[in-house]
Amino acid sequence: MLVPPLALAQFVASYAATTMTVAVSVIATDLGTTVLGVQTAITLFTLTMASLMVPGSKLTDFLGRKRCFLLGLLVYGVGALLASAAQGTVTLILGYSLLQGIGSALMIPPIYILVTVTSSDVATRARRFGVVSGAGALGAAAGPLIGGLITTWLGWRASFLLQVVIVGLVVVLALRLVEPPEVPARTRFDVVGAVLSAAGLFFVVVGILQMGTSLFWVFAGVGVAILYAFFAHIRTRERKGHEPLVSPALFRDRTTRLGLATQHVQWLVLQGSFFVIAVFLQQVRGYDAIHTGLMLTPATVGILASSAAAGRMARRHSQRRLIRGGFVVAIAGLVLVLLLVRADSGVASAVPGLFLLGAGVGIMLTASVNLVQSRSPDAAQGDISGVSRSVSNLGSSVGTALAGSVLAGVTRPGGTSFALALATLTLVAVVGLIAALLIPKPLPQAR
Incomplete structure (x- = not known):
């Protein structure tokens, strides 16, 4: 029963980060505020989560992995419940931006620590990371679609109530988790x-x-x-x-540094490309939130398929090779989207490229996490997990911001700005591939 609660928790945290985007206008109207006010709440959620991820991870050394995970779930669930009952922007920010952000920072690092310290071999760890990473990517990718459906049929408050229900289920499942026997000795918190x-x-x-x-x-x-x-x-x-708070020795290891760099680029490319494609579908083709989410389904399928095969691939190939292969497949997918998708092209034109993009991301997400987490001994998992999650969250923020700045900076008609934004993300993916090529051959694991 180790993986299901961890995967569900990662899913709901990733879902919360993307589902709000399709309900911004509805929430603003209902609360009597502006779109900018709701966007501020979304921004503050990202800020809170990214800023507190490293301290939250370190707290697992003091509170214990399972206890920190449960505490994060409790704070997150209270925040979601408060946000569902919000009557104004202040309550929404308190519940969604602050409490759910703090809860995410407390519960996400233990997910990756628990998978690492309870897995006996690389293949088992890769399989479990595949499920967790796939759940996270699915939450991020399906957030707009699920959020659009719920907002349309039940209202935006139901989306937060759904998170409360999922968190309650995770808590019930997580009570059966066994605290790893070797928890680092408690010292003064930095x-x-x-x-x-x-x-x-x-x-x-x-x-x-x-x-x-x-x-x-x-x-x-x-x-x-x-x-x-x-x-x-x-x-x-x-x-x-x-x-x-974090040992400087962590950053002296070349494999760890390059692995973290690939994680950053992976989330940058994933979130950036999803943002560009979603805006293109809505502004150029006139799709609503539901149809936009459906169009991104091939990428979601690709992520799930490759994540499900993570354990099998880890037995046959090194993590370094999988990261490189994932970048190659993702770059091929981006190129196909650039070549085939036009304002007047059919729905099927986006399927091959989006599927390859998702499959490539799914392959390298799991491999990069496995590579980085496995480089550190159990006693240092609180350090590396927080840094790893912060790097990934920064990648998501950079991807959306970079794509948005390119779109805003090009005013020529005909979808030129969207092509330029995707081309920019493709170049960034190439940089990620170069970083992957520089990862040295596998050395004996530290644990």
Whole structure:
């Protein structure tokens, strides 16, 4: 019973990040606010989750993996319930943006830690990561479709109530989880490191969301400066013999650094391409939320198919080879979308490219997570899990912001801006492939 509650929790967190986009106008009208007010709530959810992921992961060393997971579910569920009853923007932000964001930061890192420390071999771990990663990708991809259906038929509040129901089911299943026997010894929590990492990531994400404006450089610059102070702090703390929030040694391993880079690019390409394609379908072809979600189904199928085969592929190929192969397949899918999809082309024109894009992402998502998590011993899983999830969330934010800035910067008609945005994402995927090619040959695992 290990995987089902972890996969469901990852699904609901990914679902919450994308389902709100199709209900923005309805929520704004119902609450008597503006679209900008609801978009602010969505942005704050991403900010809260990304900023607190590293401290939330480290807390698992103090609270225990299972306890931290259950606490995150409780906070998340309360937030979803509060958001469902919101009568104004303030309550929506408190429930959705803050409580659900905090809950996500507490429950997501234990998911990956538990899979890593309870799996006896690479193939088993890959199979489990395949299910979890597939559930996350499915939640992100199906969020707009499911959200569109629920909003249309039952209202936007029902979408939050659905999350409450799923969280309740996860809690029941999670009670049967067994706490891993070896939990790192408790030491003093690095409060200064937690504040610096959260503040640095906060300003970086705000800067990313302002990409294309002069504020990007202001916020991004402040964020980078704070993160520099964070790295200086953890190095100093380690030299003094105190345990830092994250060990600097984590970033000295070349395989880990490159694996994290591929994770960042994977989520950047996935979220960025979904954003571009969804906007293209709605603005150029005039599709509504439901039809847009249906058009993205081939990508979802590709992700699920490749994730389901993760364990079998891990037995036959190294994680490094799978990451490289995944990038090649995803790039081929993006190229096919660029070549075949036009404003007047048929529905079937998008199927081959979207399927390959999804299959490629599914292959490399699982392999990258497996590679990075497996490089660290059990005692360091709290560190690497938080960094890994932060890097992935940053990738999602960068992908949407980058795609949006390209779309906003090109005003020529005929879908030129959409083609340019997809071409830009394809080039980024090529950079990810280069990073994958630089990953050294597998060495004996640290655990």
